[in-house]
Amino acid sequence: MRFGVTGTNWITDTFIEAALAADHAEVTAVCSRKEETARTYAEKHQLPHTYTSLEEMCDSGEIDAVYLATPNAVHHEQVLTCLSKGIPVLCEKPLTATKALAEKCIAASNEHQVLLMEAMKSTVMPNFRRVKELLSEIGTIRQVRFQYGQYSSRYDKFKAGEILNAFKPDLANGSLMDLGVYTLYPIISLFGAPERIQSDSTLLHTGVDGQGAVLLSYEGMTVTASYSKIADSFLPSEISGENGAIHIDHISSPGKITLMTREGTTDQSVAQDKPSMAYEIEEFIKTAKEGNIESSINTHEMSLKTVELMEQIRKQQGIVYPIDSL
Structure with missing residues (x-):
């Protein structure tokens, strides 16, 4: 599974390192608001593709899924964007800040029949x-x-x-x-x-x-x-x-x-x-390969209740x- 990542902080560094050790995973693209930031980050991790638009990355054909590691306040917006494009999402915890926004994200996963999983590694x-x-x-x-x-x-x-x-x-x-x-x-x-x-x-x-x-x-x-x-x-x-x-x-x-x-x-x-973090990546990929829109462990209900x-x-x-x- 080819991941595109958003967010260029230490947790994304850790995700990329984990993807190297996980089965059937690779990171091929990064999205950042600034082109310079995206290019610098891509060079750091030898990623072939850079984007300044999440929509563009989702439409590129160069990724199979997105790992979101952006601020909590924008998780819901980006989850909805990716799901509407048919791109599975592994969203860094917490999924979002309110029950209402979490319900919107889960509803979108169901509507589009696209995988959404909260990245709770433990x-x-x-x-x-x-x-x-x-x-x-x-x-x-x-x-x-x-x-x-x-x-x-x-x-x-x-x-x-x-x-x-x-x-x-x-x-x-x-x-x-x-x-x-x-x-x-x-x-x-x-x-x-x-x-x-x-x-x-x-x-x-x-x-x-x-x-x-x-x-x-x-x-x-x-x-x-x-x-x-x-x-x-x-x-x-x-x-x-x-x-x-x-x-x-x-x-x-x-x-x-x-x-x-x-x-x-x-x-x-x-x-x-x-x-x-390799275990959450492998659970996400396993869930996708099974054709499911939610993990049997980190379920939608788990995210909503939390x-x-x-x-x-x-x-x-x-x-x-x-x-x-x-």
């Missing part, structure tokens, strides 16, 4: 599948604690008065959208939507959140999710049951899975010999984006 990785297999080993699950704290390299500039994209509400950014989604998407994948939601956050002066914490209530089980772009965390995530617990080293990219019971502790990790949950959290925390009115 849930298609072998070690996340291993977590699902181990759930029965720990008995009735009572507590879940998922966390992702990573001090942003852009936060120092923010404190110095320079506001970069990561902290701009007009781009639908902030800690919840950038990092919190890595905790919430797997929660929805494992346990479904919660019965009640309570949350709090540290708001920055631009109106986005620097960090946050969420308490999700299920019957007989409490789930906490914490995330931060202004502080690092080095603790694993944990699923605790009446008979034991499962530790996940990095919820955003599960690499080591540990099972802890009263009988002892065992490493339950499985081999992952490819870059983490977006809806994050929108509810934002409303509780008073985080408002300009695209909320669309």
Whole structure:
């Protein structure tokens, strides 16, 4: 599958590196608003084709799919453009910022019968599948604690008065959208939507959140999710049951899975010999080859439920984006 990419940041670099290791994938084109940026990026990664128009790239005949790594606030527009052109889309998380916009994207996928998949890498990785297999080993699950704290390299500039994209509400950014989604998407994948939601956050002066914490209530089980772009965390995530617990080293990219019971502790990790993003690429290609318009793992419903949950959290925390009115 020949991918065209949009966005020329570090995550696109990582995607291209992963595509080199994935089966049946290659990146052949890049689209950027500025021709100079597109050419420089194409030279960096030895891509044969450059475009300054997404429509032109979709019509070129040089790509089979698009990987979107642009700001969150424009995901929906670009998804709709690609799908209307018959081009499958692997859209970087989160799919979009609101339930209404997510519904439009999913409706377009159904209308045009073209594949749309959210690029949540963790849930298609072998070690996340291993977590699902181990759930029965720990008995009735009572507590879940998922966390992702990573001090942003852009936060120092923010404190110095320079506001970069990561902290701009007009781009639908902030800690919840950038990092919190890595905790919430797997929660929805494992346990479904919660019965009640309570949350709090540290708001920055631009109106986005620097960090946050969420308490999700299920019957007989409490789930906490914490995330931060202004502080690092080095603790694993944990699923605790009446008979034991499962530790996940990095919820955003599960690499080591540990099972802890009263009988002892065992490493339950499985081999992952490819870059983490390679697994989402292979799931996307597999889904396309099967002629399906959604992944059986990262389903449309999963994306919709996660977006809806994050929108509810934002409303509780008073985080408002300009695209909320669309």
